[in-house]
Amino acid sequence: MRVSLRLLRYFAAAAETGSTMAAARLLNVSQPSISVAIRELEALFDDTLFTRESGSKMTLTRFGVRKLGEAHQLLKAAASFEADDSGDAASGEVQIGVFSTIAPVYLPALLRIARARFPDLFLRFVEGDLLQLEDALRSSRIELALMYDVGLPADIDRECLAELKPYALVPAASKLAKRAGKLSLHDLAKEPLILIDLPHSREFLMAPFWQCGLAPEVRYRATSLELVRGMVANGLGVSLLITHGEPALPAGAVERPIREETIRQPLVIARPAKASRTKASELVAQCARDAVSEALSTRAGHTRRRTSNKT
Missing domain, CATH: 1.10.10.10 (Winged helix-like DNA-binding domain superfamily/Winged helix DNA-binding domain)
Structure with a gap:
């Protein structure tokens, strides 16, 4: 046989x-x-x-x-x-992976751009945490992944699309939200912390505190960015995050920049190092680049308008 x-x-x-x-x-x-x-x-x-x-x-x-x-x-x-x-490279099927916390931010735009440009190209996607996406890349279940690079191994290639800085999310009614300027990690560490509890992510988000010799009390753990934002909006604690959600935050939550210079999080397209790249997957990778660029530009424009309104 x-x-x-x-x-x-x-x-x-x-x-x-x-x-x-x-x-x-x-x-x-x-x-x-x-x-x-x-x-x-x-x-x-x-x-x-x-x-x-x-x-x-x-x-x-x-x-x-x-x-x-x-x-x-x-x-x-x-x-x-x-x-x-x-x-015709713009046909057939491409399977991609997306880190679960960033999927709501970038995946809809990626799919929209791909459908408009290549209507005969079918995209299948899976959401997962960073470890799950690494495993899916190694086993070739997906051709590429839009994810964060938190110590990706050498057998996975990565193309950096942006380097994102951690920011604080605090209740709108809190004293921290009313302070002018950037917030210090020392002040943030005094409040109950709501932590994104996913492999690699939890360690990365705690690292800025550890670098300053701080050990905040982790009051709650959640795997969903939307849940963390809702909990902060209800005054249950503060959070340190990387991924920005939609510009319209829950009414009770406020994003604030961090005073300390902390490690930044590379947002990357990851692919198996030794696997051949199809023309179709290259087309999808360009859609991912454009989706991230579009989201970051929209975010920057919203931030400028918000700052202008305050002044």
Whole structure:
């Protein structure tokens, strides 16, 4: 038996959906076709690709995770070959990842720009934390990711789009909000802290305090930027953040710059270092650059108007 693209597609669909039934629905084929394909591949490799759990849930083995990454690379190479053969890179499908806290800020604009420029190019996206996106890049489940660079390893290339400085989010009714000028981390550390609790993010956001020898009380932890903003608006504490949300903040929350010069957070397009880049993924990367540029320009314009109104 030789490995075919059909077998690889069936295997990848089963891995992504977690069951042969869901994979069959996704590909519009019969469930036995998916099961037979997996058995044929396991017979060829003389190793198991999945563990079968209670019910119909299927989980990749360590061997299966490695083979899935190789399958994704082969399928993407085939898709690139077909696109080049037709002379139309702006078609087909590109899978991208977006860090969960920045997805609401940049992803809608990215999708809008891509749809307007390349209506025949279909984008599939996944949201995840930084560790999940690193894993998805390594296994080739996604071709690129819009994320923060918090010590990305050498096997992942990164293109810096912006360097963002931490800022304080404080309740509008608090004494901190009424102070003129920038806020000090020393004053912020005296208040209950609401922390973004995601892998890598939590350490990065605590680092400015640690650099100043401060240990604020972490009163609440949340994984959603919107939840943190809402909690601050309700007077439950303060927060140190990187990602700016929509210009219109909740009525009870105020953004303030930080006085101390702290480490900055690179916003990057990340890609596997050794993977080939399709023309379609390059088109999507340009859409990501333009979406970030548009969002930052809009933010800067809003800040200038707000400052002008105060003076």
